[in-house]
Amino acid sequence: MASYNVAPLSKLIEQFERLPGIGSKTAQRLAYFVLNMEKSQAQEFSTAIIDAHEKIRYCEICCNFSDQELCPVCRNSTRDKSVICVVETPRDAIALENTHEYDGVYHVLHGAISPLNGVGPDQLYIKQLLNRLSDDTVKEVIMATNPTVEGEATAMYLSRLLKPMGIKVTRLAYGIPVGGDLEYADEVTLARALEGRNEL
Amino acid sequence: MASYNVAPLSKLIEQFERLPGIGSKTAQRLAYFVLNMEKSQAQEFSTAIIDAHEKIRYCEICCNFSDQELCPVCRNSTRDKSVICVVETPRDAIALENTHEYDGVYHVLHGAISPLNGVGPDQLYIKQLLNRLSDDTVKEVIMATNPTVEGEATAMYLSRLLKPMGIKVTRLAYGIPVGGDLEYADEVTLARALEGRNEL
Numbered sequence: 001m002a003s004y005n006v007a008p009l010s011k012l013i014e015q016f017e018r019l020p021g022i023g024s025k026t027a028q029r030l031a032y033f034v035l036n037m038e039k040s041q042a043q044e045f046s047t048a049i050i051d052a053h054e055k056i057r058y059c060e061i062c063c064n065f066s067d068q069e070l071c072p073v074c075r076n077s078t079r080d081k082s083v084i085c086v087v088e089t090p091r092d093a094i095a096l097e098n099t100h101e102y103d104g105v106y107h108v109l110h111g112a113i114s115p116l117n118g119v120g121p122d123q124l125y126i127k128q129l130l131n132r133l134s135d136d137t138v139k140e141v142i143m144a145t146n147p148t149v150e151g152e153a154t155a156m157y158l159s160r161l162l163k164p165m166g167i168k169v170t171r172l173a174y175g176i177p178v179g180g181d182l183e184y185a186d187e188v189t190l191a192r193a194l195e196g197r198n199e200l
Numbered sequence: 201m202a203s204y205n206v207a208p209l210s211k212l213i214e215q216f217e218r219l220p221g222i223g224s225k226t227a228q229r230l231a232y233f234v235l236n237m238e239k240s241q242a243q244e245f246s247t248a249i250i251d252a253h254e255k256i257r258y259c260e261i262c263c264n265f266s267d268q269e270l271c272p273v274c275r276n277s278t279r280d281k282s283v284i285c286v287v288e289t290p291r292d293a294i295a296l297e298n299t300h301e302y303d304g305v306y307h308v309l310h311g312a313i314s315p316l317n318g319v320g321p322d323q324l325y326i327k328q329l330l331n332r333l334s335d336d337t338v339k340e341v342i343m344a345t346n347p348t349v350e351g352e353a354t355a356m357y358l359s360r361l362l363k364p365m366g367i368k369v370t371r372l373a374y375g376i377p378v379g380g381d382l383e384y385a386d387e388v389t390l391a392r393a394l395e396g397r398n399e400l
Binding site: 033035037044050052054 | 207211214215218220221222226229230232235237241246247249252254255265266267271272291294
């Protein structure tokens with residue numbers, strides 16, 4: 001399909017095709033859209049890509065993305081530094097932030113233990129987490145890794161590492177999603193919901 | 201959602217959100233993906249956007265995208281210059297190219313007549329089409345505008361303009377799509393398919 005397109009356009013289409021979830025049809029549509037943008041807008045887009053790469057680094061405390069030494073959450077003096085929520089990716093931290101229910105801090109592992117994909121504990125930002133626990137300020141570590149095999153394994157691994165240090169380690173509750181339909185909940189989720197039932 | 205993200209990342213997410221069909225969740229996913237790219241890849245992406253803008257112009261004959269004075273189709277001496285297929289957008293030309301059944305040339309209008317959106321014949325590349333018809337080389341003009349109200353109107357407008365010039369004006373056939381299901385074809389399409397039935 002790209003063969004007919006002129007070279008600079010094919011190249012742009014290829015670039016979009018590399019993005020996750022973007023097929024060749026969508027890549028084409030996006031490339032044409034960019035081509036029809038105002039020149040200044042295209043320039044902005046192009047610069048944003050480079051800027052994000054050049055200006056963003058990991059927060060020195062929680063390893064989340066940051067454009068300064070510390071990320072906005074770690075910089076914020078009103079956040080409760082005694083609770084750390086451990087997540088796999090920065091996006092998980094944003095999801096939790098969006099609940100507006102959490103006022104502790106985060107720790108981003110940048111992945112989960114996955115022997116099949118060759119990811120062991122050493123590839124994750126676990127050492128940085130352990131450093132944060134060395135002075136007795138942290139009272140609780142919440143495991144908010146994904147409810148997948150890898151996420152579970154990571155949570156288990158970390159809890160075994162942290163419990164001997166006398167830190168309370170918790171895990172997000174499993175259960176039926178709010179607004180969900182019991183009929184469509186899978187058996188494992190339903191079993192977990194039953195197991196974790198609360199008194200009314 | 202973007203409030204929590206650091207500035208260069210929010211900017212990149214915003215840029216992706218501007219693209220058609222990209223919601224805030226997808227924009228976020230794409231921005232994170234770009235952030236995790238190799239620096240050289242990000243550089244390539246950024247350059248491709250600018251390059252497409254700077255190097256692509258309209259073909260001087262058919263108004264399709266081109267990186268040279270003439271587009272690959274108009275440059276190609278084996279293409280039949282006596283048949284012009286009129287399309288709304290460069291993407292439509294690519295769709296026709298992909299059939300490998302057409303060896304004429306194209307003319308890209310860059311839109312369709314749409315009074316509701318304030319697009320009249322003057323906003324389209326119709327003058328350039330008329331210029332091509334001034335010397336008697338063109339024998340047939342195929343209207344391959346979309347089967348929408350706007351596409352129809354444009355086809356009708358052009359055919360009224362061209363017929364007095366003694367040029368054969370044709371329209372793509374309407375009918376049921378190949379591989380489609382009669383049951384799911386809409387009434388208008390089915391009526392047109394019946395109307396345009398061919399002897400076996």
